[in-house]
Amino acid sequence: MSRLFRLSLGIMTSIGGFVDIGNLVTSGISGARFGMSLTWAIIAGTIAMTLYGEMAGRVASVARRPVFHVIRERLGVRTAMLNLVAFVLLAVLTLAAEIGGLALVLELVTGVNYLVWVPWIGAAMWLVVWWWRISVLENLFGMLGLTLLVFVVALFALPTDWGAIGHGVTHPWVPAQEGHPMYLFYAISLFGACVTPYQVVFFASGGREEHWTAKDLREMRLNALIGFPLGGLLSVAIMAAAVVVLRPAQIDVSHLGQVALPVVEALGPVGLVLALTGFTAAIFAAGVECTLSIGYSVAQFFGWGWGKDRPPRDAPRFHLACLVAVVVATAFILTSIDPITLTVVSVVLGAAAVPLTYFPVLTVANDRRYMGRYVNRRWVNGLAVTFLLGMTVVSVVALPLIFITKAGQ
Template sequence: MPVIELPDAKPEKEKPKGLKALWNLLGPGLITGASDDDPSGIATYSQAGAQYGLTTLWTALITFPLMAAVQEMCARIGVVTAQGLTGILRKNYPKPILWLMVLFSFPAIILNIGADIAGMGAVANLIFPNVHPIIFSVVFTALLLVAIIALPYSKFAAVLKWLCAILLVYLVVPFLVKTDWVSVARHTFIPAIQFNKDYVSVLVAILGTTISPYLFFWQATMEVETVKHDKRIVVNKRYIEDVGFDVDMGMLFSNIVMYFIILTTGTVLFNAGIHQIDTVEQAAKALEPIAGAGAYYLFAIGIIGTGFLAIPVLSGSLSYIISETFGWEEGLDKRLHEAPAFYAVIILSLLVGLGINYVGISPIQALIWSAILYGVTSPVIIAIVLHISNNKKVMGKFTNGGWSNLFGGLALLLMTAAAGFMIYFTFAG
């Protein structure tokens, strides 16, 4: 049932002002946005820049309002209903719809976890070439499991929040090299679309890694966790507006980083004749203008940092999906003995993801393919989110406004069209 709106409570003490107030407003939205630029995202955007130069810069302008609209819907659903997306489907919709969402979400998330773990191991091997990447992947998996299980949610969220700063390194490089800013402006505002399989595949990967289904689940459940933890929160129009601001800032941060990764690689790698990224070494070269011989170190820090940020989000999203499907006790705020099945899913997902390291797929290709898989599955999940957020039985008076439906509908159409073109070019040659 929807939460009944209550009068605004008067604060007991003076609220913080300025930058501190802004920082306090940022929470699940910022973490969600930053985790979107995970190793899979970095690999996808790097490949787009290396292969097509600056011609995909325009996608950052398109994805921001669409991504923000879908994530705001998910956040509002979590705040108003105090349930995750899967829990709402289980209680209010036919079982086939629930299983359809689980079916479309599970494979992509598992592949994404495995690809991120492999990517972290590969970049660590750049720094310590005598140690096999698999060993690093095992160590990182163990550290992640300990952190997810042992740290209370409040401390865990605070750590994730500060890890976001690692992604800012990409904003500096274009100002240190010779950059054709006229060309940058042209490709930013004038789309240059090529109707062939390779370009459409890159486009689907960009859309898939930017508007990713696992972020929908995470956003909703983290809003639920936030409300549960802070008993002072009053769910009313003002609070929902604050949540929307947090989401917008998180998605803006994500898209700015995405834009500058494409700009960096489109300037450095494309101009250096590197048009196909097959190894992490090639991707790391994009940071040479800022780090010189230390580019590998800077790239490794970025990939490992974003991996530690994104993998808990990925595994947590999957665990919430499965736990809500079967009605298990759930929550990152709970101890292992309080929600054993919930944490068992997290443990199993990381171990299965780690096992992907042994199937012989290169980390870069696995990262890009996980993004493409998201691009194909996203339309189904977006359609479900749109229906839930317009369902008055679920959302009460907090259903979508006109702008939410407009941009949410555009996101659905764009993702469907891109996936459709990719499938067409794949089978039609």
């Protein structure tokens, strides 16, 4: 059991990074509209996230430097400042989407308009960041988020045509009614939901909070190699469940409640309770991760004291940055912008910004002055450079696709 809890950072990162509001929505929409033909995007995103997550964790363990400390050292102050501004803006946008998504879950449960819940959710996230120790966050949200495995169970309870599911995975196609721009837009959204930059910042900074060193590389790799693929598995299961139930009924996902319909059909009220529990844990964890990542990035860049388990009097500016992030994100979602549209746009823009965070991590992971004998192996560099080039292409085409497809409408 103690070994299981030692993996909780990776589990929480996977639950709140992969299967947050972004992946819940994009996996549900993609399954309903494209079948399993976009599974490759989740697989590619999972491999990329695992690769760079392990790299960032290794840098944090061996060089004992968090991500934004590294970015400032390698890129210089001016370039790193641009990187910081882009990261914070996108992380706040993502945080707003998480707050709105959790409000939609509460609307589904209570019938009360989601906007009523938004201020309370923002306050709850801030209080959790302020008071709870990081070990409590990891264990609680990591374990509760595992209830999303109910989507895997539902696939076996439903009349699933496994042959058709497998054929859709291995033979991608573009539905005639969708077109290539729409297909590419949702491919980028799925990929972006897997590789959001705040995951890297949270995972590496969390490792520093747990005082990882080179002696802890095995534990770190277990967190990365189990946690991130687990998130990918859950994403594929959500997509497949939508294929079985939503696609035949021609249900186009426009509300979070529709993502849970396959579980309700398979397992009834018990399945619904488990799904909503998983939704709540995943989205709340993602909101906490976003909030902490903003505080981490700002404090690390400016050289301030930081740390989730440091009391506010010892790291006041770190906690202030977290508070400002929550307030701004809460105010933004209170403008009544549609949380689902905001979610889709945020993951696509996040995919476009990935190279800004990942390139410095790759650079330092190959620098023997920092890493000594723990530099990347050749095959790791080959994969990492391939993904980075792909991410660079994504960053170029993402914004035009938002306008061409009207954000996937």
